[in-house]
Amino acid sequence: xxxxxxxxxxxxxxxxxxxxxxxxxxxxxxxxxxxxxxxxxxxxxxxxxxxxxxxxxxxxxxxxxxxxxxxxxxxxxxxxxxxxxxxxxxxxxxxxxxxxxxxxxxxxxxxxxxxxxxxxxxxxxxxxxxxxxxxxxxxxxxxxxxxxxxxxxxxxxxxxxxxxxxxxxxxxxxxxxxxxxxxxxxxxxxxxxxxxxxxxxxxxxxxxxxxxxxxxxxxxxxxxxxxxxxxxxxxxxxxxxxxxxxxxxxxxxxxx
Amino acid sequence: xxxxxxxxxxxxxxxxxxxxxxxxxxxxxxxxxxxxxxxxxxxxxxxxxxxxxxxxxxxxxxxxxxxxxxxxxxxxxxxxxxxxxxxxxxxx
Numbered sequence: 001x002x003x004x005x006x007x008x009x010x011x012x013x014x015x016x017x018x019x020x021x022x023x024x025x026x027x028x029x030x031x032x033x034x035x036x037x038x039x040x041x042x043x044x045x046x047x048x049x050x051x052x053x054x055x056x057x058x059x060x061x062x063x064x065x066x067x068x069x070x071x072x073x074x075x076x077x078x079x080x081x082x083x084x085x086x087x088x089x090x091x092x093x094x095x096x097x098x099x100x101x102x103x104x105x106x107x108x109x110x111x112x113x114x115x116x117x118x119x120x121x122x123x124x125x126x127x128x129x130x131x132x133x134x135x136x137x138x139x140x141x142x143x144x145x146x147x148x149x150x151x152x153x154x155x156x157x158x159x160x161x162x163x164x165x166x167x168x169x170x171x172x173x174x175x176x177x178x179x180x181x182x183x184x185x186x187x188x189x190x191x192x193x194x195x196x197x198x199x200x201x202x203x204x205x206x207x208x209x210x211x212x213x214x215x216x217x218x219x220x221x222x223x224x225x226x227x228x229x230x231x232x233x234x235x236x237x238x239x240x241x242x243x244x245x246x247x248x249x250x251x252x253x254x255x256x
Numbered sequence: 257x258x259x260x261x262x263x264x265x266x267x268x269x270x271x272x273x274x275x276x277x278x279x280x281x282x283x284x285x286x287x288x289x290x291x292x293x294x295x296x297x298x299x300x301x302x303x304x305x306x307x308x309x310x311x312x313x314x315x316x317x318x319x320x321x322x323x324x325x326x327x328x329x330x331x332x333x334x335x336x337x338x339x340x341x342x343x344x345x346x347x348x
Contacts, residue, residue, distance in 0.1 A: 037346055041337040070348070077344045120330065149321025162316045166309060172259055226323035228330055254260045 022053040023128065024107035024188070027115045028097040029058060031065045035116050040074050040083065042121040050125040057084045057101045061091040094205055098195050102188065111185045116230050119183040123225050127185040130221045137190045137218035140176055140210060141183035141225035148178075148224030157237060164245060171253045172211055176220050179207040180245075183225055190218055203241065204248025211256050274298060 025043060029036060040056060047054040060068045068087050075083040086104050088097070102110060111127065113119040119141065127139045142148050144165060153161070168179055180203045186194070193216065200208045213220060257265075277294040280286055 033348070037341050037348070038334055038337050041341060042333065070346075073346050077341075077346060117330065117334075120326065144316070147321065149323045149326075151323040151327040153320075155317070158317050158320045159313070162313050162320065166313050166316070170309075171263075226321070226326035228323060228327050253258070255258060 021109060021128075022055070022107035023047075023109045023111055023124075023185075024101075024105035025054065025056045025111045025113065025124075026098060026101035026105070027056060027058050027113070028094060028101070029060045029063060029067050029071075029115045030091060031063045031067060032115045033063070033065045033067045033070050036067055036070055037074055039115050039117055039121070040078065043124075044078055044082070046121045046124055050128070052125070052128060053107075055082055055084055055105070055107060057086055057104055059097045059101050060085070060087040061097070062087070062089050093201065095195060095198060095201075098191065102192055102195070105188060108188050109185060110188050110191050112191075113183045118227050118229055120226065120228065123183070123223060124185075126223045130223050131185055134219065134221050136221035137187050138210075138213055139185040139221040139223060140178060141181050142176070142178035142222045143181060143225060143227045144177045145222060146224035148226065150227045150229065152229035160237065160242065164242075164249075168207065168249060171249065172256070174207075174211050175214050176210050177222060179210055181225075181227070182206045184209075200248050200251070201244070202248075203245050204252070207248065208252060211252055215256055270298075270301075 027036075027039065032039075036058070043054070043056055058071045060071060068085070071083070071085050075085060084104060086100060088100060098112065109128075109131070111124060113121075123141060127141070130136065131139045143150055144162075150158070150161075165177075165179070168174070169177075172179075190213070194209050194212055197212050198205060198208045210220065274294060274297060276282055277286065277290055280291065
């Protein structure tokens with residue numbers, strides 16, 4: 001069975017090399033010393049198994065916990081062609097992190113995901129297959145459809161998430177089931193155009209990206225994903241997040 | 257057209273149709289049954305929409321997948337990754 005596996009890897013390697021597709025993974029980090037080696041190990045594993053050409057761009061915003069030093073070690077292990085370090089001096093927000101990352105990306109596709117292990121790299125080959133299948137401009141992971149789901153959420157969190165999603169679907173009719181998720185694959189030029197236009201912060205940024213994508217007539221494919229809430233570190237959903245989400249939603253409602 | 261405008265347009269369309277029938281603004285001499293049915297319709301619509309929303313959100317919360325297996329798989333892979341990275345010389 002090892003031989004079968006090897007030959008299937010070689011086949012898919014040939015396939016993607018023929019097409020010349022390359023996938024740049026953008027990993028914005030802030031205090032992810034624990035998670036970064038693990039996410040990179042998983043990325044290398046799944047890209048290796050599926051044979052697609054890839055690079056990982058780590059955009060560290062001056063983490064005080066030494067994330068960058070860990071990233072440098074990982075670069076030595078996996079090579080400078082696979083792991084690119086493009087740090088910034090301080091925390092400057094997600095939108096600019098993507099712009100910064102895209103500038104250094106050599107792939108024709110860009111994958112964005114969280115570095116905290118809530119997004120599992122095993123889904124990336126499915127994103128890629130989905131994209132090829134329909135020629136989509138972007139493929140979005142969804143927690144709300146098919147086998148998709150979450151781990152580590154209590155009833156309150158689920159209720160807020162489903163309620164917010166329902167409200168958004170009613171108000172914006174965006175044609176995508178998961179708007180606040182941030183595990184997505186974009187054609188590079190599509191991501192460039194979208195990032196230019198998006199001004200929101202936090203959860204709303206991801207939502208605006210997909211709403212604007214629809215507005216500009218881009219096609220959106222979806223892949224069910226399981227979202228495993230932060231293994232290390234904390235994730236919070238407080239009143240502030242909810243208020244800024246509602247504000248952002250209403251802004252999009254009135255302007256798009 | 258923004259989504260807000262679409263909504264305003266839709267709501268005013270329904271509102272106008274409702275007003276025309278309820279107050280017989282066009283003097284169509286509609287039978288009184290029409291009026292009696294028409295006047296509480298906005299409230300009915302609101303109640304129906306409210307019920308639909310509660311039922312939908314409730315159902316979706318109840319059927320939200322708990323990905324226990326995904327969490328277990330990840331934990332196992334984390335262990336494997338840590339051992340492998342240690343071998344490759346990573347110092348945490």
